[in-house]
Amino acid sequence: MPDTKTGPRDALLLLGCPQVPIQTSMALYLASKLRKQGITTVITGNRAARTNIEVADPDRHYIGEVIDIDRCIAQLAEKKRDFHYCFSFIHNDAGLSYAATVKAISPAAQILIIFGEHYQEVASSVDFPAEIIAVNAVHNPMPLKAKIDEVFPWVVSNL
Amino acid sequence: MGCLESMKHEILMRDTTFKECREYILSHFPEHFVVLPGYKIFEKHLIGVPPLYIAVDGDDVIIPYTKPCYGTFLIRVPDPEMAAELRQKKPK
Known part of the structure; x- marks a missing residue:
């Protein structure tokens, strides 16, 4: 597999634990924006995160393929699959660990979406190259939505 | 290693961070190895x-284990074959 992926653009949306309410709505919102740009999305997460997404979009207007996070990591590590972009939803150390893992095993452009009450602490722990969107948002998705709206055109044009 | 619960193991640290795991391994286990994220061990x-x-450590293997909703654990897994394999491979 080449260092940089070619062909139609696609994006991995890497979900963390769904305990922070805005994750599901923001993942659906981002999937919708990417789809409108012609970018295919694949969503990965643990069972709870995936179930939240699939229940919220039962007719799959916004989401496409949804896969188990361990299976996704295995496919990336074994170079069986790759993506142009990886948007990682992060609100704790575990989420950051998953994002760092994808960074280490995939050439996908990394965009870290950091939110939750400890967003500053988590953002300060990032020590690998990535675009970082960090917002204090837990229950109200609007601050994060505004930030994504602000940087999204640049991300899809420049990364 | 499909699931932490299915393995015979001892939890050395729970609700920890990757940095604390790193520091614990460096300070407690002289026989340690650096691996890339995604390194395959116990399937x-x-x-x-x-x-x-x-x-x-002897016949045991010490690894960090992260679950999205439960954070990071440092676990000790008794497995003489894997311990011997790591000593032989010396992964980097």
């Missing part, structure tokens, strides 16, 4: 922030 790809440390 599982390791999750973590590089440099990712694992260790052997």
Whole structure:
């Protein structure tokens, strides 16, 4: 597999634990924006995160393929699959660990979406190259939505 | 290693961070190795922030284990064959 992926653009949306309410709505919102740009999305997460997404979009207007996070990591590590972009939803150390893992095993452009009450602490722990969107948002998705709206055109044009 | 619960193991640290795991391994286990995230061990790809440390201690293997909703654990898994394999491979 080449260092940089070619062909139609696609994006991995890497979900963390769904305990922070805005994750599901923001993942659906981002999937919708990417789809409108012609970018295919694949969503990965643990069972709870995936179930939240699939229940919220039962007719799959916004989401496409949804896969188990361990299976996704295995496919990336074994170079069986790759993506142009990886948007990682992060609100704790575990989420950051998953994002760092994808960074280490995939050439996908990394965009870290950091939110939750400890967003500053988590953002300060990032020590690998990535675009970082960090917002204090837990229950109200609007601050994060505004930030994504602000940087999204640049991300899809420049990364 | 499909699931932490299905393995015979001892939890050395729970609700911890990748940095604390790294520091614990460096200070407690002289026989340690640096692996890349995604390194396959016990049929599982390791999750973590590089440099990712694992260790052997006698017949036991010490690895970090991360679950999205439960955070990071440092676990000790008795497995003489894997310990010997790591000593032989000396992964980097």
